[in-house]
Amino acid sequence: xxxxxxxxxxxxxxxxxxxxxxxxxxxxxxxxxxxxxxxxxxxxxxxxxxxxxxxxxxxxxxxxxxxxxxxxxxxxxxxxxxxxxxxxxxxxxxxxxxxxxxxxxxxxxxxxxxxxxxxxxxxxxxxxxxxxxxxxxxxxxxxxxxxxxxxxxxxxxxxxxxxxxxxxxxxxxxxxxxxxxxxxxx
Amino acid sequence: xxxxxxxxxxxxxxxxxxxxxxxxxxxxxxxxxxxxxxxxxxxxxxxxxxxxxxxxxxxxxxxxxxxxxxxxxxxxxxxxxxxxxxxxxxxxxxxxxxxxxxxxxxxxxxxxxxxxxxxxxxxxxxxxxxxxxxxxxxxxxxxxxxxxxxxxxxxxxxxxxxxxxxxxxxxxxxxxxxxxxxxxxxxxxxxxxxxxxxxxxxxxxxxxxxxxxxxxxxxxxxxxxxxxxxxxxxxxxxxxxxxxxxxxxxxxxxxxxxxxxxxxxxxxxxxxxxxxxxxxxxxxxxxxxxxxxxxxxxxxxxxxxxxxxxxxxxxxxxxxxxxxxxxxxxxxxxxxxxxxxxxxxxxxxxxxxxxxxxxxxxxxxxxxxxxxxxxxxxxxxxxxxxxxxxxxxxxxxxxxxxxxxxxxxxxxxxxxxxxxxxxxxxxxxxxxxxxxxxxxxxxxxxxxxxxxxxxxxxxxxxxxxxxxxxxxxxxxxxxxxxxxxxxxxxxxxxxxxxxxxxxxxxxxxxxxxxxxxxxxxxxxxxxxxxxxxxxxxxxxxxxxxxxxxxxxxxxxxxxxxxxxxxxxxxxxxxxxxxxxxxxxxxxxxxxxxxxxxxxxxxxxxxxxxxxxxxxxxxxxxxx
Numbered sequence: 061x062x063x064x065x066x067x068x069x070x071x072x073x074x075x076x077x078x079x080x081x082x083x084x085x086x087x088x089x090x091x092x093x094x095x096x097x098x099x100x101x102x103x104x105x106x107x108x109x110x111x112x113x114x115x116x117x118x119x120x121x122x123x124x125x126x127x128x129x130x131x132x133x134x135x136x137x138x139x140x141x142x143x144x145x146x147x148x149x150x151x152x153x154x155x156x157x158x159x160x161x162x163x164x165x166x167x168x169x170x171x172x173x174x175x176x177x178x179x180x181x182x183x184x185x186x187x188x189x190x191x192x193x194x195x196x197x198x199x200x201x202x203x204x205x206x207x208x209x210x211x212x213x214x215x216x217x218x219x220x221x222x223x224x225x226x227x228x229x230x231x232x233x234x235x236x237x238x239x240x241x242x243x244x245x246x
Numbered sequence: 247x248x249x250x251x252x253x254x255x256x257x258x259x260x261x262x263x264x265x266x267x268x269x270x271x272x273x274x275x276x277x278x279x280x281x282x283x284x285x286x287x288x289x290x291x292x293x294x295x296x297x298x299x300x301x302x303x304x305x306x307x308x309x310x311x312x313x314x315x316x317x318x319x320x321x322x323x324x325x326x327x328x329x330x331x332x333x334x335x336x337x338x339x340x341x342x343x344x345x346x347x348x349x350x351x352x353x354x355x356x357x358x359x360x361x362x363x364x365x366x367x368x369x370x371x372x373x374x375x376x377x378x379x380x381x382x383x384x385x386x387x388x389x390x391x392x393x394x395x396x397x398x399x400x401x402x403x404x405x406x407x408x409x410x411x412x413x414x415x416x417x418x419x420x421x422x423x424x425x426x427x428x429x430x431x432x433x434x435x436x437x438x439x440x441x442x443x444x445x446x447x448x449x450x451x452x453x454x455x456x457x458x459x460x461x462x463x464x465x466x467x468x469x470x471x472x473x474x475x476x477x478x479x480x481x482x483x484x485x486x487x488x489x490x491x492x493x494x495x496x497x498x499x500x501x502x503x504x505x506x507x508x509x510x511x512x513x514x515x516x517x518x519x520x521x522x523x524x525x526x527x528x529x530x531x532x533x534x535x536x537x538x539x540x541x542x543x544x545x546x547x548x549x550x551x552x553x554x555x556x557x558x559x560x561x562x563x564x565x566x567x568x569x570x571x572x573x574x575x576x577x578x579x580x581x582x583x584x585x586x587x588x589x590x591x592x593x594x595x596x597x598x599x600x601x602x603x604x605x606x607x608x609x610x611x612x613x614x615x616x617x618x619x620x621x622x623x624x625x626x627x628x629x630x631x632x633x634x635x636x637x638x639x640x641x642x643x644x645x646x647x648x649x650x651x652x653x654x655x656x657x658x659x660x661x662x663x664x665x666x667x668x669x670x671x672x673x674x675x676x677x678x679x680x681x682x683x684x685x686x687x688x689x690x691x692x693x694x695x696x697x698x699x700x701x702x703x704x705x706x707x708x709x710x711x712x713x714x715x716x717x718x719x720x721x722x723x724x725x726x727x728x729x730x731x732x733x734x735x736x737x738x739x740x741x742x743x744x745x746x747x748x749x750x751x752x753x754x755x756x757x758x759x760x761x762x763x764x765x766x767x768x769x770x771x772x773x774x775x776x777x778x779x780x781x782x783x784x785x786x787x788x789x790x791x792x793x794x795x796x797x798x799x800x801x802x803x804x805x806x807x808x809x810x811x812x813x814x815x816x817x818x819x820x821x822x823x824x825x826x827x828x829x830x831x832x833x834x835x836x837x838x839x840x841x842x843x844x845x846x847x848x849x850x851x852x853x854x855x856x857x858x859x860x861x862x863x864x865x866x867x868x869x
Contacts (some may be wrong), residue, residue, distance in 0.1 A: 118810045121777050125857070220352055 070241030090227035127198025332356020357381035368676035372737030427470035481566030520547030542602030572624035628673035631680030744831035790863030816851025
């Protein structure tokens with residue numbers, strides 16, 4: 061059956077997926093929120109494909125006590141090219157919708173999966189790096205730690221919540237959309 | 247019908263049983279005592295602001311000769327903050343940093359009298375607070391985003407602007423009339439020449455909101471009397487203002503007797519629009535660098551209204567139609583009509599003149615004299631939302647509520663003791679709130695734990711909402727509660743951090759930009775404070791040390807780069823009598839000569855973090 065054309069409906073779904081991926085560029089993909097008694101309003105790190113937002117300076121000011129490196133956009137080379145990768149993926153998805161060829165779709169799904177896994181691995185790598193590469197001269201000694209990609213973590217009097225942002229959900233939705241033709245046009 | 251019988255009998259039995267077992271047949275006293283204590287509890291609840299909630303009003307209370315402003319929350323009466331205005335304050339470094347030191351102009355204290363809010367359309371706008379200094383004849387303005395003083399000016403030709411500051415309906419002017427007459431330019435003149443050479447100069451001060459600067463527009467050389475209290479007109483009387491004056495006897499000694507002889511003193515009634523026009527028309531003399539109107543030379547815009555002897559308060563009703571004056575030695579409140587005054591001026595119903603200023607006939611402007619039985623020493627009147635007046639009785643220690651329309655006394659409540667002024671919630675605006683009134687008592691004997699012969703003074707909170715006025719809270723205060731303003735809390739919009747000012751050449755917002763520059767014998771330090779360190783020169787071996795030579799002029803510009811609310815840093819040089827503060831995001835400068843050689847530790851004075859104690863450095867002065 062390989063090589064057979066995808067249905068119009070499937071093509072539409074894939075085109076919609078392309079739109080979602082493109083839209084995700086304008087939303088945060090991942091974030092962390094910190095709460096402590098003296099910060100009841102919470103402190104934020106919000107990660108977009110191309111920038112960081114939130115109270116980064118304040119978080120850095122606090123983190124320097126445990127010897128953690130400062131977060132800054134310069135520290136994450138990904139932020140300079142991630143938007144092009146995502147844009148490229150959106151473009152490939154659109155091309156897949158136009159070509160309506162199953163082979164290309166399989167390739168896209170494969171690329172999507174690998175890209176997604178790489179992304180998760182990269183984030184995990186950063187979290188590990190920041191949490192374990194603590195300065196030996198830090199005034200406050202804490203055990204190395206790795207915050208979860210999603211979920212809660214407690215450090216001193218701070219409770220941290222890591223969560224996926226709208227961008228991630230849009231891309232997940234896009235992934236589901238491009239999986240549907242596998243079933244639909246089987 | 248039959249089925250009602252068991253129900254009715256059941257109910258009756260139950261009622262009877264309940265009465266037998268639970269009813270209270272004890273004597274009546276106990277019930278009264280319970281009622282009394284539950285009443286107290288009610289009062290406690292009225293003033294209690296639970297943790298997590300905030301007060302409804304800010305109270306700005308003059309700190310008198312402490313030179314400070316005390317900020318309270320109402321109704322809790324909790325002291326929130328002391329803002330230094332005319333006196334240095336080491337808690338905030340005020341009077342040590344360059345800006346505040348320059349503003350203080352070498353003075354070390356002030357007698358902060360009447361605070362006044364900036365107004366828009368006769369209502370508080372919550373932007374600025376003005377205050378005057380009777381001690382050293384100055385005026386100040388405080389910004390209400392940061393609760394810090396932005397400008398202080400000397401008021402020349404004046405001694406003790408007591409009855410200021412009162413601001414006009416849109417903060418066009420605030421007027422600063424003097425309490426002590428002096429010769430113009432404060433030159434020497436024997437007291438025998440008092441009537442000829444002395445003057446009670448009034449200054450018209452303007453405020454430039456953009457630059458946050460005060461300025462004197464013009465002055466008026468009033469007769470050598472003592473000007474006491476004042477108020478600006480509202481609505482129909484918005485171009486006008488009134489102020490009381492005593493010592494029209496022009497006594498020069500033992501004023502206690504000599505300034506209390508005349509049966510009538512005056513209210514000065516003036517039209518500031520007309521005075522403004524006179525200045526525009528050049529009807530003034532240039533004296534000591536000021537545009538000075540001499541009423542005997544340039545007539546117009548000023549009138550005298552006879553009033554019961556030695557008046558203190560004069561207050562314009564919220565509708566702007568009347569002004570009420572209280573003669574502190576004559577137990578009478580007098581209600582005057584602006585409209586009658588305007589008519590009398592138009593018809594020239596004058597009873598002669600004093601020092602070139604026409605005197606309006608008392609009968610032509612007086613509407614009613616009000617004299618509540620045994621009420622003595624009426625001083626100051628505030629208003630509620632119904633237009634009712636509340637007057638403090640200094641001698642009989644009470645607040646009297648009365649109706650300015652009928653003169654009828656409506657209610658009285660005793661206070662402890664000797665209320666000078668009082669303040670009602672937005673009580674001198676065009677729209678008073680009418681919920682609370684605070685009596686600013688001069689004496690509070692026996693009210694609080696003893697602190698020795700000098701007792702604390704007190705402020706008492708009075709609930710105006712019920713049928714009867716009720717004192718519901720009392721708070722001890724530092725000397726002295728003199729005059730106050732109460733503003734709805736949501737009108738004040740404070741900031742949490744100072745925004746970055748990229749144009750400020752003294753500011754450095756990153757560690758890398760910190761540096762120490764030497765220019766001849768001047769050393770300029772561009773440093774930062776952050777949790778929990780000082781960095782004066784990031785590239786130096788010890789970034790937290792400053793080394794200079796004896797005799798060097800040192801300029802330390804310090805920026806707090808913690809843009810995080812409430813993370814304030816202090817900067818003190820141990821043994822050098824220096825201490826400044828940098829609030830979050832703020833840049834501040836201290837300027838001094840390193841005239842003592844030696845080793846002087848630097849430390850952060852304002853607790854900032856767990857490692858605050860480690861936030862130190864060294865200031866080394868080579869011999």
